Amino acid sequence: TVxxxxxxxxxxxxxLGLGVxxxxxxxxxxxxxSALNNGYRHIDTAAAYGNEVGVGKGIAxxxxxxxxxxxxxxxxxxxxxxxxxxxxxxxxxxxxxxxTLDMYxxxxxxxxxxxxxxxxxxxxxxxxEGRVRAIGVSNFLPDHLERLVDETxxxxxxxxxELHPRxxxxxxxxxxxxxxxxxxxxxxxxxxxxxxxxxxxxxxSRYGKSAAQVILRWEIQxxxxxxxxSANHDRMRENISVFDFxxxxxxxxxIASLDSKxxxxxxxPATADF
Ligand code: A2P
Numbered sequence: 269t270v271x272x273x274x275x276x277x278x279x280x281x282x283x284l285g286l287g288v289x290x291x292x293x294x295x296x297x298x299x300x301x302s303a304l305n306n307g308y309r310h311i312d313t314a315a316a317y318g319n320e321v322g323v324g325k326g327i328a329x330x331x332x333x334x335x336x337x338x339x340x341x342x343x344x345x346x347x348x349x350x351x352x353x354x355x356x357x358x359x360x361x362x363x364x365x366x367x368t369l370d371m372y373x374x375x376x377x378x379x380x381x382x383x384x385x386x387x388x389x390x391x392x393x394x395x396x397e398g399r400v401r402a403i404g405v406s407n408f409l410p411d412h413l414e415r416l417v418d419e420t421x422x423x424x425x426x427x428x429x430e431l432h433p434r435x436x437x438x439x440x441x442x443x444x445x446x447x448x449x450x451x452x453x454x455x456x457x458x459x460x461x462x463x464x465x466x467x468x469x470x471x472x473s474r475y476g477k478s479a480a481q482v483i484l485r486w487e488i489q490x491x492x493x494x495x496x497x498s499a500n501h502d503r504m505r506e507n508i509s510v511f512d513f514x515x516x517x518x519x520x521x522x523i524a525s526l527d528s529k530x531x532x533x534x535x536x537p538a539t540a541d542f
Contacts, residue, residue, distance in 0.1 A: 270309065270508065273493055275425040276448045279402040281338050281371070283488060284508060285310025287454070287497035293322040299499055300326025304337070306505050312428075312452075312495040314342035314375055315356065320363035328365060339364070342375040342406060343391075345542060348383040353390035357399070371402040373428060377412040380541050384408075388416050388424075404428070406454070407537040410443040417447065426450045431492065432458035433465070433483055433523055434531030441490075452493040457483055459533055467522055475513045478506060485510045486523045 272280040286303045288296060288311065296319045300311060309332070313323045320341060327337055341364065347356035361369065372391060377384050384405075391403040404426035405413070417423050427444055431437050431453035444451045457463065457480055468479040477485075480496070484507060487494040496507045515523075535542070 269307065270511065271488075273450055273491075275402055275450055276423055277402055277425055279371075279425065281402070281426075281450075281493060282310035283493050284308075284484065284510070285312050285338065285340075285493070285495045286504065287312050287456075287495035288319055288323060289314070289317055289454075289497055291317070291319050291322070291497070291499055293319040295499065296322025297326035297329060299504075301330045302501050303504055304330045304332045306501075307508055308504070309336060310338040310340075310495070312340045314344070314373075315347070315360050316342065316344045316375060320360055324364035324366065334366070338370045339366070340371040340373060341369060342373040343387065345376050345378050345381075348374070348378060348381060348387045350386045350390045353387050354394070357390075357394055361399070368398065369400045371404060371425065372400045373403075373426070374405045374408070376407045376540055376542075377405070377409065377537055378541060379412065379538065384412065385415060385419050388420055388422070392420060392422050402426075404449075406452075407540070409537050410440065412537075413443065413447060413449065423447055424449055426452050426493065428452035428454050430454055430532060430534045431487070432456055432531075432533075433462050433468070433486070433526040434458055434528045435533070436524065436527040436531075438527070450493055452495065453487055454495065455533060456487055456494040456496050458531075461533070462526070465526060467526065471515070471519050471522065477510075477513060481506060481510050482515070482523070485513065485515055486520060489515055489520060
């Protein structure tokens with residue numbers, strides 16, 4: 269079974285979940301039900317993914333109780349600002365069909381818009397009202413995190429950032445550790461681009477595992493929360509089967525050496541404006 273991580277507000281989150289970026293809304297119910305049947309208890313969606321309705325349907329139609337499933341959604345960039353955030357949250361909840369959400373994240377800081385502090389104040393309100401259990405952010409750089417803490421006194425539970433063997437974010441992780449913020453990895457498999465790496469394939473062969481499983485295991489052993497996306501039933505099962513082997517210190521170091529200066533796949537949060 270998947271271990272739980274305790275966040276800085278005491279909330280417990282399964283360390284591995286299913287990412288659903290790019291999952292079509294009409295396919296989501298079937299995929300979500302299959303994931304729940306295979307032991308997933310953590311689903312990571314976002315308003316921007318356009319599949320909150322399908323995710324909610326899959327959960328409602330499954331045999332697993334709503335309160336046994338940890339669901340994250342995210343506020344999209346065009347809804348930042350105090351009042352707009354409250355409205356966007358209601359819309360997401362209507363689509364998901366939930367009474368309460370487990371975690372809500374600010375999707376991108378959008379520093380040029382300079383609205384993320386007031387957005388965060390709306391998040392604090394939603395949490396204080398009990399409508400969401402845990403609040404966090406995504407793609408926030410260290411100065412954005414420090415500003416939230418300085419101006420509101422409330423530290424995000426998590427920061428979900430791009431993180432995979434080619435883009436390991438060591439400096440960012442150090443800041444999270446200092447502030448007590450859990451690190452979540454988006455595109456934890458590097459969107460599939462790292463899977464042909466010979467070092468990973470060699471390590472995988474020692475355990476009878478795949479390169480994808482070695483990457484996910486590396487993230488688990490680093491104490492990170494990881495949300496691999498798969499719409500395929502076999503790969504979904506494969507991705508959650510990473511709790512029956514352990515990488516050695518030497519193997520962890522070998523994977524650490526795959527980090528690359530230009531390993532980033534997604535946008536740079538400092539300049540991203542969309
Ligand atoms: P698919 O949905 O067809 O399984 P990331 O989570 O890093 O963004 O990576 C997601 C991509 O990696 C998707 O294209 C997904 O395709 C693919 N993928 C997910 N799990 C595996 C796996 N175990 N082996 C190979 N490819 C995978």
